[in-house]
Amino acid sequence: MKCPSIFPTEPERLEALAAYGLDSDHQLPSLDPVVRIAARMFGMPVAAVNLIGSDHVFFAASTGIDEAVDMRRDVSFCAHAINQHDVMVVPDARLDERFHDNPLVTGSANLRFYAGAPLLAPDGHALGALCVIDNRPHDDFTEEDCERLRELAKMAADRMELRRIEVSPEHGRPAFDDFAKNAPNPLIAFDSAARLIGCNSAAAALLGRSPTQGLSEPVDALLPERDRAAFRDLLARAVAQGSLEGLDVPKDIIGLRSDGVELLLGLTLFMHREAAGVTFSAHLQDCTERRERENALRRMANTDGLTGLANRAGFFRRVEDALTRPLPAAVVMIDLDGFKDVNDTLGHAIGDNILQEVGRRLEAVAGMQGFAARIGGDEFALLLVGTDDPESAAMVAHIVLRAIEMPIVADGHEVRVAASCGISVAPQQADEALELIGNADLALFKAKSIGRAQCFTYQPALRMEAMARRLYSMELHRAAHAGEFLLFYQPQVRLYDGALTGAEALIRWLHPERGLLSPAAFLPALEGGPLAATVGAWVLEEACSQAAYWRRNGAPDFRMGVNLFGAQFRVGDLAAQVQAALDKHGLPPEALELEVTENIVLDHDDLVLDTLQRVRALGVGVSFDDFGTGYASLSLLKRYPLTRIKIDRSFVEGMLESERDASVVRAILDITRSFELDSIAEGIERDVQRIRLFREGCVHGQGYLFGQALSAEQFSRAFGLAGGSRKSNG
The missing domain is CATH 3.30.450.20 (PAS domain)
Structure with a gap:
């Protein structure tokens, strides 16, 4: 049924509309940019040029419109808008008495906001409206917004007039x-x-x-x-x-x-x-x-804001472009060694200056034939177009290493950093950008595993190793959830009389196919993966439970040493976990000693310091493991709340044959006495070592001389602790 005429000249209006040759089957492409601009300008999901026929409406152009929308004139908001002779704004259709029960409002279209400006023919007839629509209300559509919509409506009317002229040549x-x-x-x-x-x-x-x-x-x-x-x-x-x-x-x-x-x-x-x-x-x-806005967005999307180099996305596109032309190319991935230490020590402002200078040096090395990028953090990359020889790429990589190693002066500080490089070339080793960059990443991983300032070229075996690591990671997840991890315990004794004073809890993996695995077989993968904090929490809980059991069954002064993962300082509240474990098992704090390595201390300096201070405040001991094997300084001994230093087995093994090792042992023991710390030596296998360490002033020891790492059951039998393990006795 036809909607009644709302204009005194409705037939003339419809005749004027017909002159444009538009209907539901013939839209006007020149209006598409207008509706897209309207949608972007006002942040609306829907915009349309809606023309009003006799009983139906139709779109001359639209964006965001559901094809199933009701096109009857009697439900159209635009049919009302052409009566207004100005912009019609409906802030919330559900609250408007004209539209609250309209099918477009109550139905699946869920129309809540509408603003429409009439489109007028040169003779003044209203043809339809340019509208913007949203499915949520807006009370912030201002008079300035109305003026913008009017201007867009004029643009649409101009384009429609050109259409009328084009399709009506008989009118002249x-x-x-x-x-x-x-x-x-x-x-x-x-x-x-x-x-x-x-x-x-x-x-x-x-x-x-x-x-x-x-x-x-x-x-x-x-x-x-x-x-x-x-x-x-x-x-x-x-x-x-x-x-x-x-x-x-x-x-x-x-x-x-x-x-x-x-x-x-x-x-x-x-x-x-x-x-x-x-x-x-x-x-x-x-x-x-x-265009300027799009170029700015493109630059932002492809450029690193700190160095001005390309970012990861921009670098990938350049590599992709080189390989699709196709051109021979090499990718050199570069990672700064020890940059975090510099950043933490001198501050982020100086760290940023160093990254900027490294970027400038890489650009200089790249020259006209290369392309430098900052991939993220302290990782950079070079694309060498025209290079498909691994040796030539390696020569450039070594030039990069030497350039980065040159002193950098930042804010009055002379700083030296090193770097490691991974290399991959195309087309020999890859013919796609993702594969080429991934191969260089694998080579970089290998280079960093070798040591500092190393360079390594991709080999197919690296991908096999990576697949093995991923498989190992999957197996570790299974092991954690299936209860395949066990704790073994290595005894710790007083050197002067051999009396048992405690044990160090050591993790083992009872693999269903490969049997009992030592930590060397899986600990690196576990420490670097997402399970470290979870497994570390289990070790703490299990060790505290066993220590409490042995203290109640024959060893009242027993002390348990527990090694910590670095992830335990980043995930959760370690001090609270320690307190909960002590409370749960009735274990006095002096019966627990937490062991940290200098790698943990150096990687998470402030966080580790704060956590260990809180742990020490509970009365729990803190031991510094493997002291003397890395880069730890005496300042760490001053800052950290340590109670004991462990002398690494490498010095104990050589102290009888090497005066240097013996001097290191004496120096460490002198330090422990000066700082009023306890001492324990690892790796004691011969009685002559025990005697020498005791004479030098070492208090405690552990090693095969006193016993290897044993299961709880074996440990109980070996040291006469009643009842075996806690599990065997409920």
Whole structure:
């Protein structure tokens, strides 16, 4: 049933609408940019040019519209908007008495907000509306927003008028000035010979000329020389076939101002067939701001903000471009060694200066044939285009290492950093960007496992090793959940009489296929993976339970040593976990000693210090493991709340044959006495070692001389503790 006429001149309005040759099957592509701009400008999911027919509405252009939307005129918001003669704003349709029960509001469309500006024909008839729609209400659509919507509606009306002129040649096309002179949007016209015959004031201002300048001259003078031939060819093909249908008309072109400045222009081209011949009109839009915004976003997406180098995404695109051309290429992945220590010691500002200087040095090494990037953190990369020889790439990598090793002066500090490199070349080792970069990453991983300032070239075996690590990681997850980890205990004794004083809890893996595995077989993978904190918490709980059991069954002064993973300081509250374990098992704090290595201390300095201070405040002992084997300084002994230092087995093994090792042992023992710390030596296998350590002042020891690591059951039997293990006795 037809909706009753809402205009006194409704038949004339419908006749005016019909002159545009638009219906649900014939939309107007030149309006697509208008609705896209409207959606972006107002941040709305839906925008449309909605034309009002007799009983239905239809879209001349739309974005974000559900194809199943109700198109009846009697439910259309735009049918109301054309009555307003101004922007109609509905902040919340559910609260508006006109629309609260409208199917578009109550149904699946869930229309909540609407703003529509009427589209008027030159004779004043309302044809429809440009609208923006959202499924949530807005009370912030301002008068300034209304004015923007009006301006977009004028742009849409201009494009519709060009459409009317194009499809209605029998009515005679008015002179260019009659419909374009005062139009707010830039319009130009030219004839079939591509001579400029009209330019309105808006187009003249955009192109930096007067409206009459260049009339009768070739229109392609408005384009750069490089684009003119293609544009002339497009016009010639349109004239030859009598329409623009099926031709690839560009949506954007580069325009040329009279001063020679180039600018990006949106282009909507119309062709008019008249008795006197064919003419063209073009609607222009200044897209310079859009291009600058897009370029800025592109730079941000592909550029590292600190160094100005390409970021990971930008580097990947450059590698991809090189390999798809195709060109031989090499990728060098670079990771700074020990940068975190520098960053933590001197501060992030100096750290940033160092990264910037490293970036400059890499650019200098890359030169014209290379491309440098900062992948993230302290990791960089080089793309060497034209290089497919691993040895040549390795030579560049060594130049990189030497360049980075040169002193860097930052804020008055002279700093030296080193780096490690991984290399992969294409096409021999990879023919896709992702594979080439991944291979270089694997080589870098291998280089860092060898030591500092190393360089390694990809080998196929590295991928097999990586697959084995992933498989191992999966097995570790199974082991943690299936209870395959066990604790063994190595006795600790007083050196002067051999009396048992405690034990160090050591983890083992009872693998279902490979049997009992020592820590050396799986601990590196466990420490570097996501399970470290979980397994560490289990070790703490299990060791405290066993220590409490032995203290109740024959060893009242027993002390348990528990090794910590670095992840336990980053995940959860370690001090609270320790307190909970002590409380749960009734274990006095002096019966527990936590062991940390200097790697943990150096990697998480402040966090570890704070946590260990809280642990020590509970009365729990803190032991420094493997002292003297790395880079720990005496300042660490001053800062950290230590109770005992462990002398590494490497010094104990050589102290009888090597005066240097003996001197190290004596020095460590002197330090422990000076700092009033306890001492324990690892790896004692011979009685002569025990005697020598005791004479030098070492208090405690552990090693095969006193017993290897044993299960709880074996440990109980070996040292006469009643009842065996806690598990065997409930």
